[in-house]
Amino acid sequence: MDKPSPWDRVAILAVTLLFVPVGFLQAQGKQATAKDSKLPAVAADATGGGQAAGSADYVGAEVCKTCHEEMYNGWEKSPHWKTTLDTKGGPSHQGCEGCHGPGAAHVAGGGDVTKIFTFKDATSKAITDHCMTCHAGGNQHMNALNSLHTKNNVSCISCHSPHHAETKEFLLAKPQPQLCYGCHLTQQAQFEMPFHHRVNEGLINCTDCHNVHGTELPKQVRMAPMLDAICLKCHVDKQGPFVYEHAPVKVNGCGSCHSVHGGPNPHMLKVSNVNLLCLQCHTTSTFSNAPGAPSFHNQASVFQACTICHSAIHGSNFDATFFK
Ligand code: HEC
Ligand code: HEC
Ligand code: HEC
Ligand code: HEC
Ligand code: HEC
Ligand code: HEC
Ligand code: HEC
Ligand code: HEC
Ligand code: HEC
Ligand code: HEC
Numbered sequence: 001m002d003k004p005s006p007w008d009r010v011a012i013l014a015v016t017l018l019f020v021p022v023g024f025l026q027a028q029g030k031q032a033t034a035k036d037s038k039l040p041a042v043a044a045d046a047t048g049g050g051q052a053a054g055s056a057d058y059v060g061a062e063v064c065k066t067c068h069e070e071m072y073n074g075w076e077k078s079p080h081w082k083t084t085l086d087t088k089g090g091p092s093h094q095g096c097e098g099c100h101g102p103g104a105a106h107v108a109g110g111g112d113v114t115k116i117f118t119f120k121d122a123t124s125k126a127i128t129d130h131c132m133t134c135h136a137g138g139n140q141h142m143n144a145l146n147s148l149h150t151k152n153n154v155s156c157i158s159c160h161s162p163h164h165a166e167t168k169e170f171l172l173a174k175p176q177p178q179l180c181y182g183c184h185l186t187q188q189a190q191f192e193m194p195f196h197h198r199v200n201e202g203l204i205n206c207t208d209c210h211n212v213h214g215t216e217l218p219k220q221v222r223m224a225p226m227l228d229a230i231c232l233k234c235h236v237d238k239q240g241p242f243v244y245e246h247a248p249v250k251v252n253g254c255g256s257c258h259s260v261h262g263g264p265n266p267h268m269l270k271v272s273n274v275n276l277l278c279l280q281c282h283t284t285s286t287f288s289n290a291p292g293a294p295s296f297h298n299q300a301s302v303f304q305a306c307t308i309c310h311s312a313i314h315g316s317n318f319d320a321t322f323f324k
Contacts, residue, residue, distance in 0.1 A: 057102030061095030074163055124155040131156040140213055147214025176205050187261055196262025228253050242315030249314050275304045
């Protein structure tokens with residue numbers, strides 16, 4: 001880490017203690033004048049709540065740099081540098097202190113770690129709350145507080161690392177899918193099956209189908225009018241509408257016949273032989289609104305391979321029995 005040596009610290013601290021408070025007073029002075037002249041009396045910089053920090057409690061990123069230069073240099077190249085431009089939010093939404101909270105007491109205490117918000121010992125909720133002060137808006141995050149991840153104490157920094165990210169995009173702690181496999185071992189096994197969506201090969205990502213920040217749909221599947229709409233984003237030919245719809249495609253969904261992640265069967269079908277799949281519904285012996293397969297469909301013969309003849313299995317514009 002960028003730990004200064006003890007002597008450096010003393011020297012830096014001495015300098016900081018000399019100049020920083022003067023800086024505060026000047027800043028305070030300026031603000032007070034501006035306020036006096038233009039505005040009616042409003043609690044200065046109160047962000048709400050009893051112990052809201054005033055601007056004097058913030059020192060700015062340049063001061064943090066004096067002791068944490070490496071952190072600063074990394075941050076300066078990260079997307080969070082942009083907070084510097086947020087003059088509307090003010091010091092509580094800028095720089096290091098946008099995440100770590102007001103730093104004056106920490107600095108005055110020569111780096112007193114009890115006087116600054118450190119993420120490492122914080123509860124998952126406190127962490128998420130800190131990030132959400134800026135990331136609550138937008139489509140992508142509007143369900144973040146109710147997501148299964150949040151509810152199960154998986155905080156923002158279980159996946160993101162503002163300082164030590166391993167990816168160029170999105171500040172991820174690890175690239176996908178390794179990031180997810182760290183916790184989702186069952187799914188890892190599914191994607192290692194012989195027939196699978198090529199997630200491990202990098203062709204598609206978990207997050208093409210899931211919004212890990214939460215959705216209103218079950219299983220955090222990406223927001224879409226129907227659960228299957230996410231599949232249709234890539235498999236447009238299955239969408240229809242068809243003159244002759246195969247009811248389960250629209251009613252029960254793709255997942256009624258396919259293992260969506262992967263499985264041991266060709267075409268990621270849920271069962272090993274296609275006839276077993278079809279005959280789950282197309283049988284006269286159980287309650288089913290599907291017509292039974294005709295009696296000439298001898299299962300010891302070619303009639304086992306249903307989709308040889310009923311090839312347009314997702315729906316057809318030409319044939320009620322899906323021959324083409
Ligand atoms: C986007 C929020 C965010 C910003 C901005 C931010 N930090 Fe951090 N900081 C964190 C988180 C989260 C951790 C916990 C470790 C991690 O996940 O990377 C952390 C950890 C640290 C640590 C502990 C050492 C370590 O390597 O983890 C120090 C020191 C630190 N930050 C200083 C700074 C300084 C200095 C700045 C400004 C230059 C800054 N931080 C800006 C979120 C932030
Ligand atoms: C006078 C030097 C100094 C200044 C200025 C300073 N720090 Fe620190 N900071 C330290 C020291 C020393 C530590 C303890 C380091 C350690 O134990 O590894 C520390 C620790 C921290 C930690 C906790 C690291 C951990 O153990 O998880 C954070 C977060 C942090 N500083 C953020 C900041 C921020 C943000 C600023 C600017 C507002 C800032 N610091 C300014 C000296 C300073
Ligand atoms: C003070 C406001 C603020 C806080 C607090 C904050 N962020 Fe950000 N974050 C931003 C801004 C601004 C951007 C840049 C957005 C842009 O580029 O349009 C950003 C971007 C990001 C990005 C996208 C990076 C990319 O490559 O597109 C991630 C991921 C992120 N923040 C995670 C976090 C996490 C995790 C936390 C809590 C530890 C956090 N942020 C806290 C303001 C904040
Ligand atoms: C389970 C892992 C995980 C958790 C938990 C998580 N993220 Fe993300 N986040 C990702 C991944 C993966 C991406 C990139 C793919 C995507 O956008 O879906 C991402 C993208 C982002 C982005 C950039 C894209 C955008 O939507 O603007 C931001 C900002 C962000 N996350 C912030 C957060 C915040 C804030 C939290 C906590 C409330 C959080 N994330 C929790 C994994 C996670
Ligand atoms: C092709 C789209 C797609 C991809 C890619 C995908 N998922 Fe899924 N995932 C789904 C759908 C759809 C469901 C809901 C399945 C159901 O309800 O039967 C689901 C369910 C889940 C579940 C809930 C448990 C379960 O099996 O029902 C977890 C956890 C999960 N996915 C994690 C992941 C992870 C981790 C990755 C990446 C390694 C990933 N998914 C990639 C579509 C996808
Ligand atoms: C730090 C551990 C952790 C990481 C990393 C993680 N998850 Fe999760 N995830 C969980 C926990 C815990 C749950 C909630 C319990 C459960 O249902 O498994 C969950 C739930 C889910 C669900 C909903 C499951 C359901 O049954 O409804 C999906 C989908 C999911 N995660 C996808 C992902 C994806 C995609 C990634 C990678 C971008 C990821 N997760 C990274 C821990 C994690
Ligand atoms: C009634 C069961 C069933 C449902 C529901 C179903 N499929 Fe299929 N699907 C099959 C069968 C059977 C095959 C194999 C066809 C063959 O043997 O030629 C298949 C093959 C596929 C294939 C690979 C071959 C091709 O035609 O491109 C894709 C892709 C596919 N399905 C996507 C989907 C999507 C997306 C959905 C939801 C919109 C869906 N399936 C719903 C039974 C189904
Ligand atoms: C981001 C794009 C994308 C999404 C979303 C997607 N798929 Fe796929 N899918 C593909 C690609 C690309 C292939 C074929 C290439 C490969 O992976 O080998 C494929 C292959 C398949 C196959 C196997 C085809 C065969 O002939 O073996 C089935 C079945 C399938 N997808 C069903 C689904 C279902 C069900 C969903 C929704 C849960 C879905 N897909 C969502 C891109 C996608
Ligand atoms: C989840 C239940 C389900 C599965 C699995 C299923 N079907 Fe169907 N199938 C139906 C329903 C329901 C209908 C529509 C009945 C209606 O419209 O009256 C239907 C209609 C049909 C029809 C048209 C019947 C007609 O005369 O209109 C054919 C042919 C057919 N399915 C073949 C298959 C084949 C081949 C498979 C296996 C690849 C299969 N089905 C899998 C439920 C299912
Ligand atoms: C060799 C070609 C062939 C194979 C293989 C085949 N079928 Fe058929 N199927 C037919 C013919 C021909 C009809 C009658 C079409 C008609 O009456 O217009 C039919 C009709 C049907 C019907 C409609 C029954 C009705 O009452 O409307 C269903 C359901 C059906 N098949 C299901 C299946 C299932 C399930 C399988 C696999 C176990 C299968 N078929 C395999 C040729 C085949």
